[in-house]
Amino acid sequence: MxxxxxxxxxxxxxxxxxxxxxxxxxxxxxxxxxxxxxxxxxxxxxxxxxxxxxxxxxxxxxxxxxxxxxxxxxxxxxxxxxxxxxxxxxxxxxxxxxxxxxxxxxxxxxxxxxxxxxxxxxxxVRxxxxxxxRDPNARLLKGSDLCHPVAVAHGVTTPTTVYPFYENATLAAWGQTPREAMADAAALWSRCSEVAEQNPHAWSRQRFSPDDVATPSDRNRLIAWPYTLRQVANxxxxxxxxxxxxxxxxxxxxxxxxxxxxxxxxxxxxxxxxxxxxxxxxxxxxxxxxxxxxxxxxxxxxxxxxxxxxxxxxxxxxxxxxxxxxxxxxxxxxxxxxxxxxxxxxxxxxxxxxxxxxxxxxxxxxxxxxxxxxxxxxxxxxxxxxxxxxxxxxxxxxxxxxxRGPAPDLVLDHVGDAVLETFTVVYDRDGHPEAGVVIALTPGGQRLMARVPPDDSATLATLTGLDRSPVGRRGRTAPAPDSLLRWTFEP
Known part of the structure; x- marks a missing residue:
């Protein structure tokens, strides 16, 4: 039967x-x-x-x-x-x-x-x-359990900091400008909010326009570039x-x-x-x-x-x-x-x-x-x-x-030229950059992770420009006192 x-x-x-x-x-x-x-x-x-x-x-x-x-x-x-x-x-x-x-x-x-x-x-309220x-022996899975120690050191072990690497890489691969990709994402999320508005089981039944989704504000702060609060899971x-x-x-x-x-x-x-x-x-x-x-x-x-x-x-x-x-x-x-x-x-x-x-x-x-x-x-x-x-x-x-092709070998101490593979910028609760984090490829095809400090406004501005993706641009890495690599773009 x-x-x-x-x-x-x-x-x-x-x-x-x-x-x-x-x-x-x-x-x-x-x-x-x-x-x-x-x-x-x-x-x-x-x-x-x-x-x-x-x-x-x-x-x-x-x-x-x-x-x-x-x-x-x-x-x-x-x-x-x-x-x-x-x-x-x-x-x-x-x-x-x-x-x-x-x-x-x-x-x-x-x-x-x-x-x-x-x-x-x-x-x-304590x-x-x-x-x-609760189970006193329960051990909940953490991002640090899933990620390489270099990602842990750079502070990119949560979904909000990892998924932007895919967002920024895919938009470049699809030939979009960041502005176009952000508009696409905002329209998609606005349509999701319309569905939630009609779902009696939804936690939030408020419709948001694409501008409501994409535009940073006091109630919609930047989380990790290019995502705002309304673009991350609640x-x-x-x-x-x-x-x-x-x-x-x-x-x-x-x-x-x-x-x-x-x-x-x-x-x-x-x-x-x-x-x-x-x-x-x-x-x-x-x-x-x-x-x-x-x-x-x-x-x-x-x-x-x-x-x-x-x-x-x-x-x-x-x-x-x-x-x-x-x-x-x-x-x-x-x-x-x-x-x-x-x-x-x-x-x-x-x-x-x-x-x-x-x-x-x-x-x-x-x-x-x-x-x-x-x-x-x-x-x-x-x-x-x-x-x-x-x-x-x-x-x-x-x-x-x-x-699936082979993954590049990861290097921790490369100093010199590299090509940007993808990136994000992580923001604090006030909307200020905490750091940029880039993934790049060396001339020999090895992968590295490097940091952009919050006071490097020129590099951060290049990463977050709306009319041209920085993916594929050349830059350089150099050592820093915290043992992490620092990233800057070539002039």
């Missing part, structure tokens, strides 16, 4: 309470979202035999799967807590679908939640939250989401109408090197290209898509691989800046939004594409009507590896 996995229930909780004393802990948000998904499906939560919990950051527990199962009186045979990664909900839904197809599960749930807003507000105790939210799956025959036996079943047709996955300085270049991602191209070939084109949106460069790269019109919708959810960024769990909300959209559009297909770490982990699924291709072969990874 063919067991076609279908999503039959979705649930979302957005708790906008500003008073931290009244905030709900992540475990409560998970339970509420899971109950909502079960109600949406018309299936009792106690029927769940497979439970995957998305890695939670704001208040980590010692046994979240066990605690959640006990709260909801579930006895799932499969219980797993996922490693961190923005793509992980997509992977978990894919893996749950594969278990259902193999006959290892009948009712599976993927659930996650964050209470970042409440935790931050409580910390600010309020001890009366929640389930993790200070209280949100939970759950997706419930079964197989079509079981759903029919339970009386679930066909139009409420959203089939999971198949997916693809691939990774880049975890250390971003160990990649061939920053003009794209072979892993992203391989994943999206594989699904385009198997099931495209798509009627709807959710393209991961932590920073504008991600959907801008993805839409080129998918051959989408620049004005094509890239989100059904609203994006991580406006809908909100419950850290690893955004794509669970995105899956819920696509399921609702597909229920209203019988016969259509949607692409759910997530990304983890720093353009590192890529996973995508096809949802909707069509021919299933539920395999988990590593074909996309093999394709990415076959097309």
């Amino acid at each position: 063919i067991r076609t996995p279908v999503i039959v229930g979705v649930g979302e909780i957005t708790h906008r309470e500003k008073d931290p004393a009244l905030g709900l802990e992540p475990l409560v948000l998970m339970a509420q979202a899971l109950r909502a998904a079960a109600t949406d499906a018309g299936i009792a939560a106690t029927a769940v035999d497979s439970l995957d919990v998305v890695c939670e950051h704001s208040w980590p527990y010692d046994d979240v799967c066990g605690r959640l199962s006990a709260w909801l009186e579930m006895m799932p045979r499969h219980r797993a807590y996922a490693p961190a990664g923005g793509e992980s909900p997509v992977r978990l839904i894919h893996e749950a679908a594969l278990r259902i197809a193999r006959g290892e599960s009948d009712v599976a749930v993927v659930v996650g939640a964050e209470a970042g807003h409440t935790v931050a507000a409580a910390r600010k 309020l001890a939250l009366p929640w389930t105790p 993790p200070l939210v209280n949100m939970g989401a759950a997706v419930l799956l079964t197989h079509a025959a079981h759903a029919r036996a339970l009386g679930i109408p066909e139009h409420r079943m959203v089939p999971v047709l198949g997916g693809a996955r691939a990774n880049e090197a975890r250390d971003f300085l160990a990649r061939p270049d920053y003009r794209g991602s072979t892993a992203q290209d391989a994943v999206l191209s594989a699904l385009m070939e198997r099931a495209g084109p798509f009627d709807l898509q959710e393209l991961y949106s932590c920073f504008p460069v991600v959907p801008k790269m993805a839409r080129r691989t998918l051959r989408l019109d620049p004005a094509a919708p890239t989100t059904a959810t609203g994006g991580l800046s406006f809908f909100g960024a419950p850290l690893n769990n955004y794509m669970t909300h995105a899956a819920a939004a696509l399921v609702r959209a597909l229920r209203e559009r019988p016969g259509q297909r949607a692409l759910l594409y997530g990304q983890g770490e720093y353009v590192t982990k890529h996973h995508a699924l096809v949802l909707g009507r069509g021919t299933p291709f539920l395999d988990d072969e590593p074909a996309a990874q093999q394709a990415a590896d076959a097309t």
Whole structure:
């Protein structure tokens, strides 16, 4: 018997309470979202035999799967807590679908939640939250765990400081001026805000014009060139989401109408090197290209898509691989800046939004594409009507590896000429430059990282000029007292 996995229930909780004393802990948000998904499906939560919990950051527990199962009186045979990664909900839904197809599960749930807003507000007023105790041994993944020590020394180990390297490299590769690329990103993000405005689960339901997005101001400070605050993900939210799956025959036996079943047709996955300085270049991602191209070939084109949106460069790269019109919708959810960024769990909300959209559009297909770490982990699924291709072969990874060139060797002590490969400028909370950080190539093809101090206004002005990208320009490195290289442009 063919067991076609279908999503039959979705649930979302957005708790906008500003008073931290009244905030709900992540475990409560998970339970509420899971109950909502079960109600949406018309299936009792106690029927769940497979439970995957998305890695939670704001208040980590010692046994979240066990605690959640006990709260909801579930006895799932499969219980797993996922490693961190923005793509992980997509992977978990894919893996749950594969278990259902193999006959290892009948009712599976993927659930996650964050209470970042409440935790931050409580910390600010020194309020001890009366929640389930945190795991005292929990160790949360940090940027310094993922990055080369030279990147740590330069202070570029957070998503807000790493993704600009891709933004500035891709715009030059695509032949855009910085001004053109910034206008493109601002228009894209403005459209995301329009979607969030219409989404009742969004944290911010305010529409922003392209100028609102791109123009620095007191409420929209520069973060890392060229991104402003409104172009980066907002993790200070209280949100939970759950997706419930079964197989079509079981759903029919339970009386679930066909139009409420959203089939999971198949997916693809691939990774880049975890250390971003160990990649061939920053003009794209072979892993992203391989994943999206594989699904385009198997099931495209798509009627709807959710393209991961932590920073504008991600959907801008993805839409080129998918051959989408620049004005094509890239989100059904609203994006991580406006809908909100419950850290690893955004794509669970995105899956819920696509399921609702597909229920209203019988016969259509949607692409759910997530990304983890720093353009590192890529996973995508096809949802909707069509021919299933539920395999988990590593074909996309093999394709990415076959097309990926060698990464330049990294040098730490080069002094002399080099060519700018990419860069960013990091700003303080008052909008003043803290430093420029460049990645460059030596005449021998080796890679280096160097710094521009905040008092070198001429070099910073060249980096942030709007009418000409500095990528490809020659410069020089010299040693500095802090043992980091200093960068200046040739006259």
